[in-house]
Amino acid sequence: MSARRPVSTWAPRRQDGAASVEFFVIFLVAITLIMAVLQMGMFMVAKNTVNLATFAAARAGAASGGDKGEMKKAFAKALSGLYVAKGLRLAGSNGLTDVSGGNFQQVISGSTAYSYAVASMPTNEIKILNPTRKAFTDFGVPNPNGGKARIIPATGLLTDTAVGAASQQTRADALLLKIRVRHCYEIAMPLIGKAIWAVYAENPLFPPPVENLPCMLEHPLPDGRMGHGVMIESEAVVRMTAPAIESNF
Numbered sequence: 001m002s003a004r005r006p007v008s009t010w011a012p013r014r015q016d017g018a019a020s021v022e023f024f025v026i027f028l029v030a031i032t033l034i035m036a037v038l039q040m041g042m043f044m045v046a047k048n049t050v051n052l053a054t055f056a057a058a059r060a061g062a063a064s065g066g067d068k069g070e071m072k073k074a075f076a077k078a079l080s081g082l083y084v085a086k087g088l089r090l091a092g093s094n095g096l097t098d099v100s101g102g103n104f105q106q107v108i109s110g111s112t113a114y115s116y117a118v119a120s121m122p123t124n125e126i127k128i129l130n131p132t133r134k135a136f137t138d139f140g141v142p143n144p145n146g147g148k149a150r151i152i153p154a155t156g157l158l159t160d161t162a163v164g165a166a167s168q169q170t171r172a173d174a175l176l177l178k179i180r181v182r183h184c185y186e187i188a189m190p191l192i193g194k195a196i197w198a199v200y201a202e203n204p205l206f207p208p209p210v211e212n213l214p215c216m217l218e219h220p221l222p223d224g225r226m227g228h229g230v231m232i233e234s235e236a237v238v239r240m241t242a243p244a245i246e247s248n249f
Helices: 010-014 018-063 068-090 104-119 133-139 190-201 210-216
Strands: 125-130 150-152 176-186 229-239
Touching (some): 018 068, 018 190, 068 104, 210 229
């Protein structure tokens, strides 16, 4: 009869705690992926909201002769839906209070104020692409209301089909207000913001555009916190219903 080989107890002891380490690693990866998916969904909502706000800004500019101040107000108002949570905090919410008839005006006022502060940040911009200065050279006339700024009249466009020598546009084309908005979207998930920046910073093959760096770098937000962002660009074109005023361009 052969002797029974003694059973070693060393191998199981070497694996003590391995399951805990594996669970911790898998948990971190899973949480990161979940946060990334949530952030992507929030980014798509923000992109659609910025597109809508850009169109609202263009409509305001078309009705005001291209006034950037009016465009910025309309943009901030249309963008305020992204910052309802900020409005709730300004209204004194403890995180359990929702928007209701009793606090609606206060919440909307707070979210719009925060949205205007965001739109006023140096990382954000509303740029007018059309009309151009050349269009005023071709079609500009003295402002009948006085002032040194010339205007491009918004009437009689169907009968005036002449092409301007400087702008190579008709007056109807010159009165198509085209704007480009650059909006720095605040990344809600801090871990994702740091991860995105780390990927760009440590990958010299795909550097971010220089003009986007102030948004992507950690920067102060209107509520005093620090955060990373992603630049969202949007364009809109609207027919001007009021004369274009040269001083606005």
